[in-house]
Amino acid sequence: MREHTVLRVITKLLIAPIIIFALYVQFHGDYSPGGGFQAGVVFAAAIILYALIFGLAEARRAVSPDVLRITAALGVLLFAGTGVYAMLEGGNFLDYDYLAHDAIHGQQYGLLLVEFGVGLTVVSTITSIFYVFAGRGRRTNEHET
Amino acid sequence: MTTDIVLNIVLLSLMAITGLAIARLRNLFPVAMLTGLYSLLSASLFTLLDAVDVALTEAAVGAGVTTVLFLATFGLTRAREKPVARSRTVIGLVVTVLTGAALFYASLDMPHFGDRNTPVQDHPLRERYLSTVNEEIDVPNTVTAVLGSYRGYDTLGEVTVILTAGIGVLMLLGVAWRRPDKRKESDR
Amino acid sequence: MAEIADNFFGLFNYWVVIVLMMIGFYTVISHDNLVKKLIGLNLFQTAVFVFYISMGKIAGSTAPILMQGPGSEDVLYAHPLPQVLILTAIVVGVSTTALGLALVVRINEAYGSIEEDDVLAADFETQEAESETEAQRKARADARQAEAEADEEYDDGSEDPRSPEQRAADTDDKEPRS
Secondary structure, eight states: OTTOHHHHHHHHHHHHHHHHHHHHHHHTTTTSSOOHHHHHHHHHHHHHHHHHHHOHHHHHHHSOHHHHHHHHHHHHHHHHHHHHHHHHTTSOTTOGGGGSSSHHHHHHHHHHHHHHHHHHHHHHHHHHHHHHHHHHHHHHHHHHO | OHHHHHHHHHHHHHHHHHHHHHHHOOBHHHHHHHHHHHHHHHHHHHHHTTOHHHHHHHHHIIIIIIHHHHHHHHHHSOSBOOOOOHHHHHHHHHHHHHHHHHHHHHHTTSOOTBOSSSHHHHSHHHHHHHHHHHHHTOOSBHHHHIIIIITHHHHHHHHHHHHHHHHHHHHHHOOOOOOHHHHHHHHO | OHHHHHHHHHHHHHHHHHHHHHHHHHHHHHOOBHHHHHHHHHHHHHHHHHHHHHHHOBTTOBOSBOOOSTTOSSOOBOOHHHHHHHHHHHHHHHHHHHHHHHHHHHHHHHHSOOBHHHHHHHHHHHHHHHHHHHHHHHHHHHHHHHHHHHHHHTOOSOOOOSOHHHHHHHHHHSOOOO
16 A cells, blocks of 8 residues: 555544544443444444555554453453442442442443443454454465465 | 435435345445445434434444455455356245235334334333433433443343454464565575 | 325335345345355344334434433433344344354365355265265275174184185095094
């Protein structure tokens, strides 16, 4: 993509706003349309855009697949961990009322944590899937040449 | 109100035309692009039908991720479909038309679109979710509140599903990555 | 006439959903290409989403994000529950599509084709070749078994190296050993 100057320049300008938008959608999911899934997919779209324009090797260096493997599991752990913590505090599994001093505050903390876990897993999974699909052809070509 | 109805009809008709084109085309790269268009049209339709969270998700997932995955697959396999045998097409059409007719006959019993007094809207859960969200959670976006708190188990299952899909794809296609320059060095 | 028009605008959404579902269904059952089948499945899924969301809409309603401030008590909201269900369904749909496409890539690498007929034919040939080799091996084992049984019948303990037929031929001429 070295000769497509317009694409490279526009991508460089756009990736930061896309990531900011993803974070906005994640943390404002309580007040406007949004939430974990939407934020995760938009963030993954930013990484995919970078990989498409600047090359897969560059993207892998920026967002390493080993880190992604860890964060994918970390998201689910955060979600289930919030539920278990609520159990330890005396409530049922995923009963957010017990997470703070007040039921309403507990619910809001619970929602924030849970949605963040969801967003983390979604980013990691979708980016890992894209890396694996895009890197497949390269590997078979290397074996053939 | 009338603009809503007109937009509704236009978007649905465009979706039907796109669906027909997807079924008929045999060159698969345009089919991937048309799938992206289909998702975008359905996202616009969801916005019109007041489902804004769903529209955001469908636009990002359908027009973003799925299109890229289909294009990557077509790059790894062939991008042209072989024609189907006549007999297979005819049997498929017959089955499809029969099923469609049965569904059409069943749809005549359905309450009209946008009606206020349907079994869906009269269910007490609707009032429960819309009115007690302020007292119990105090979060304006009811969809996020229901998704995260009232139906939290389902969301936990869904996150596990997407993690499992990621693990499955990594197991099927994920091999150690060899950097391109290392191979050239070993050749010398 | 007015009744038909009324029915038309009231049920138009559901009819188009049925048409879209049938297009997706037809693509899944009639096309051989595995990726085309997955695309048909996607069409079908999205049509079902439109169906659910259409059921949750009320004429004149707005998105189920509670408004605040004066005059916000009489606002009509759409039903939030179908939207929650469809949100989950979209994510599950993309998961199955990704996994299905990974399987198609592996099938293509193993069989060299993603048309269902070629894959089934290759499987059939492999199965026939394998059963043929099985039959040959079985026939050889049976023959060896029959020889072993035949040898055992004539074995009377003597250390005569001659075959059973030779022993029978010579017994007529010779005198019995003493």
